[in-house]
Amino acid sequence: MKHFNVNQFISTYITEREQSLFANDIEKNKEELSQAIDGKSVIVIGGAGTIGSSYIKAILRFKPAKLYVVDLNENGLTELVRDLRSSVGYNIPEDFKTYPIDFSSDVFEKILINEGPFHIVANFAAHKHVRSEKDHYSIEAMVNNNVIKAKGLLDLLVANPPEHFFCVSTDKAANPVNVMGASKKLMEEVILSYAKKIPITTARFANVAFSNGSLLFGFIERMMKRQPLSSPTDVKRYFVSPEESGQICMLACMLGKSGQIFFPKLSEKQMKTFSSIGVAFLKEYGDYEPEYCDTEQDARTKTLALSNEADKYPVYFFPTDTSGEKKFEEFFVEGEDVDMDTFAQLGVIRDTPSKSMQEIDELFAALHSVFASEQVTKKAIVAAIGDFIPNFKHIETGKSLDQKM
Numbered sequence: 001m002k003h004f005n006v007n008q009f010i011s012t013y014i015t016e017r018e019q020s021l022f023a024n025d026i027e028k029n030k031e032e033l034s035q036a037i038d039g040k041s042v043i044v045i046g047g048a049g050t051i052g053s054s055y056i057k058a059i060l061r062f063k064p065a066k067l068y069v070v071d072l073n074e075n076g077l078t079e080l081v082r083d084l085r086s087s088v089g090y091n092i093p094e095d096f097k098t099y100p101i102d103f104s105s106d107v108f109e110k111i112l113i114n115e116g117p118f119h120i121v122a123n124f125a126a127h128k129h130v131r132s133e134k135d136h137y138s139i140e141a142m143v144n145n146n147v148i149k150a151k152g153l154l155d156l157l158v159a160n161p162p163e164h165f166f167c168v169s170t171d172k173a174a175n176p177v178n179v180m181g182a183s184k185k186l187m188e189e190v191i192l193s194y195a196k197k198i199p200i201t202t203a204r205f206a207n208v209a210f211s212n213g214s215l216l217f218g219f220i221e222r223m224m225k226r227q228p229l230s231s232p233t234d235v236k237r238y239f240v241s242p243e244e245s246g247q248i249c250m251l252a253c254m255l256g257k258s259g260q261i262f263f264p265k266l267s268e269k270q271m272k273t274f275s276s277i278g279v280a281f282l283k284e285y286g287d288y289e290p291e292y293c294d295t296e297q298d299a300r301t302k303t304l305a306l307s308n309e310a311d312k313y314p315v316y317f318f319p320t321d322t323s324g325e326k327k328f329e330e331f332f333v334e335g336e337d338v339d340m341d342t343f344a345q346l347g348v349i350r351d352t353p354s355k356s357m358q359e360i361d362e363l364f365a366a367l368h369s370v371f372a373s374e375q376v377t378k379k380a381i382v383a384a385i386g387d388f389i390p391n392f393k394h395i396e397t398g399k400s401l402d403q404k405m
Helices: 006-014 023-028 030-037 050-059 074-085 106-115 136-157 179-192 215-224 242-255 274-286 296-304 357-372 378-388
Strands: 041-045 066-070 095-099 120-123 164-167 200-203 229-232 260-264 289-292 312-318 337-339 346-350
Touching (some): 006 274, 023 030, 050 074, 095 106, 136 164, 136 179, 164 179, 242 260, 242 346, 274 312, 357 378
Parallel strands (some): 041 120, 164 200, 229 312
Antiparallel strands (some): 260 346
């Protein structure tokens, strides 16, 4: 194996950009960003993940006075600290602490009350995988994390609103076909209902290349374990780099007006299939050509027989047939008021109509009622969400990603 530079691979084969898509927007707004961040206290929830940690790196190019990071992933927090302190160019404040706790816990509330108020609050805690909708148990956990806990956090912040509050969304919230995307659309509805009480923004963005747990990240894991690569052939996605993902969130958080939704300006021709990236990955990772296999078992068997001198590597590429998989994503839908002029590489959905608190309470009552039923089913939860999101067209095939290699 030759040395594999993930960031260089992303730049060359996925985003096809030598510098960040948002470099010009950051430079143009550098003074305003500095005013928003320098000397301020920041708390980042879900900060050990790829997007949360990239957001932290983006704001540490400026000079916050205080940074607390909360995440359930204790190992992820440890790596975050090691990564930051092993790098150059980050202005790590003296008051920098990480906490492996649940942001809906009593301990978190104590931190918020005793160590706050915080000027900047950013929430990246989320179930982000379509695979997390396999049954009613996983869906209830997803909705609880992405929607119910998000509202609980806002309720805590209302007494002492931050100067900036950000909660991450996804492109899958636009015309959702899976419960993950629908749960993020519900999250948007919830946070927008608080937009007059708290300065709130969010962002829908593309797949983050090689983010933790992603299919592309799995390519590296598979190679290290000498296992075959596997991916769909017919699913196209927009991609941003990890660095760009954090910058989108920083720009939205610091520069957006309350209630606005940000997204990257990407064209359809920039979309990639996972299988095409897989072929390029094999070439760059080990100078391999793909050996196409007809079944998962065939791929596993051929990988076991690989010699150290092999110049081909087994792959299983297939048409997608799992629930909730949209062939391509979109960032906004018909009827949304889109501003494409304010920023060079960011679009902004503005003046989005918000639900009343009564409507939000009715939604939560309906969800709690479904979850409390002894006859709760995935279909019943999908129907309850569909009552609140009319354009939610769930794709159900009876198969989940847990049934795929």
